[in-house]
Amino acid sequence: MARSKEFDERAALDAAMQVFWEKGYEATSLSDLTARMGIQRTSLYATFGDKQSLFLACLAKYSEATMAYYQAKLQKETTIREAIRSCFADIIAAAYDAKPNRGCFSINTMVELAPHDPEFARITRHNQTQLQVLFQQAIERGMETGELAEKLDAAAVSRSLVVYMAGLLVTLKSKPEREFVEDSLSTLLQLLK
The missing domain is CATH 1.10.357.10 (Tetracycline Repressor, domain 2)
Structure with a gap:
């Protein structure tokens, strides 16, 4: 049975956008993103793809x-x-x-x-x-x-x-x-x- 997501994708995307907006794309690390989004790297990759895909979504x-x-x-x-x-x-x-x-x-x-x-x-x-x-x-x-x-x-x-x-x-x-x-x-x- 597939596990349901334990986070709100819209809220996570909003949080990621705030980090990118504050720091810019290049200066934003995956650790910055996961910390602000409140998710693990595996969840980030599974839901949004890589850093560039997440940025494009934002x-x-x-x-x-x-x-x-x-x-x-x-x-x-x-x-x-x-x-x-x-x-x-x-x-x-x-x-x-x-x-x-x-x-x-x-x-x-x-x-x-x-x-x-x-x-x-x-x-x-x-x-x-x-x-x-x-x-x-x-x-x-x-x-x-x-x-x-x-x-x-x-x-x-x-x-x-x-x-x-x-x-x-x-x-x-x-x-x-x-x-x-x-x-x-x-x-x-x-x-x-």
């Missing part, structure tokens, strides 16, 4: 939650301009409120692993593309309602927003003056006129 979970968050955020506000401003304002607020500021798990992965691992480069590019599509759909809605100018190139503006977001998340790791970052956001929002 990244997929994070990406799914992040995309759902931004999709809801871009539909929640009364105006598209405010929805987009709010997405970035939340990132800025979180960076200055968080102790420590761990940044974005996906962007951290892009910086640490994508330059030398084609699989992580592909995944992080896919995440950026998904976000770009969400921004583009929001901008197109704003153009259809007349809130945003019809002359806008929704694809180009949405790509600019994604590039700005990635740069913002990396920049915030060094805790620049908040006014510096908020001024850059004001300038960025000029694209939406």
Whole structure:
């Protein structure tokens, strides 16, 4: 008779994601993972596979939650301009409120692993593309309602927003003056006129 698992897979995956998020992929050891997850190595391998497979599962979970968050955020506000401003304002607020500021798990992965691992480069590019599509759909809605100018190139503006977001998340790791970052956001929002 097969033994039932004695741990909650979702909770273990969340715990693993926290370790990877805090330390990065390379600096995280299997001992770090099993200690935080509260499981033995054999259970880790049997349930999640090797370290890279576990990391990929964590990244997929994070990406799914992040995309759902931004999709809801871009539909929640009364105006598209405010929805987009709010997405970035939340990132800025979180960076200055968080102790420590761990940044974005996906962007951290892009910086640490994508330059030398084609699989992580592909995944992080896919995440950026998904976000770009969400921004583009929001901008197109704003153009259809007349809130945003019809002359806008929704694809180009949405790509600019994604590039700005990635740069913002990396920049915030060094805790620049908040006014510096908020001024850059004001300038960025000029694209939406």
